[in-house]
Amino acid sequence: MRIRPLAVGGALEITPVQHRDARGMLLECYRRDEFARLLGHPVELVQANLSTSARGVVRGIHFADVPPGQAKLVTCVAGAVLDVAVDLRVGSPTFGRWEAVRLDDEDRRAVYLAEGLGHAFCALTEGATMMYLCSAEYRPGHEHGVDPLDPSLGIPWPTTEPRLSGKDAAAPGLAAAEAAGLLPGYDDCRAYLDARRTGLGTRRTN
Incomplete structure (x- = not known):
């Protein structure tokens, strides 16, 4: 696999090697040892x-x-999306910066x-299907959002009418989230x- 750091510190683009033959295709989408070598610690999914x-559906910023x-x-894993990483870490050299990557079922990035x-x-096709492998379980009350349409971020979503959930539409902008102490x-x-x-390191479970 080929790994490219994005402009947002801590975000990586991974392009796998696809092995194709008459039967179809096979690729490695995750290797614990490769991530541990690159990041300096294992990624426990x-x-x-x-x-x-x-x-036209926009999910996030979560x-x-x-x-x-x-x-x-x-x-x-099916269709195509424009995937966006946003640096929400207050004090980061890249705070407020974002980078977008097209993910689809052709390049398999x-x-x-x-x-x-x-x-x-943002989903670019009907039925765009996303797979997330996560290092921690979902914890209600510890998950937050920032308005994906916040003009201070200026993300050019590729749709004239973004379709958001009620929760995402009500999320605060970046400045308001920072002022409220929500950001890491x-x-x-x-x-x-x-x-x-x-x-x-220890895992907090509450």
């Missing part, structure tokens, strides 16, 4: 989610409290997002990951 979306946060490895980053996507701190994220790299 404990929950898998799958979603389907109609064309993130979780840190610690423990929720690192994600996301890919589009994936995006890895470290703890503290925000994630969103860059130093907290670094300390959490440093502790994991040295084997001292």
Whole structure:
């Protein structure tokens, strides 16, 4: 697999090698040893989610409290989406920056997002199907969102009429989320990951 760092610190684009023959195709979409070598700590994937979306649906921008946060490895297994990583870590050198990657069922690329980053996507096709592999279980009350249409972020969603859930439509903008203390701190994220790299990290379950 080929791995490219994105402009958002802690986000990676992964392009797998596809092995094709008359029967079909096979690829490696995740290798624990490769991620451990690259990140300095293993990525323990404990929950898998799958979603389907109609064309023009925008989901996100979603993130979780840190610690423990929720690192994600996301890919589009059917159709196509514009996938967006957003740096929501207050104090980060790339705070407020985002980068978009097309994920589809042709190139089979994936995006890895470290703890503290925000994630969103727009479905480019009907029935776009996304698979998320997550490093922590879903924890109600510790999951948050930022308005994906916030003009201060300026994400050019490829649809004239974004279709949002009620929860996403009501999410605060970046500045309001920061003022309310909802966003993760860059130093907290670094300390959490440093502790994991040295084997001292602990998983908070409440």
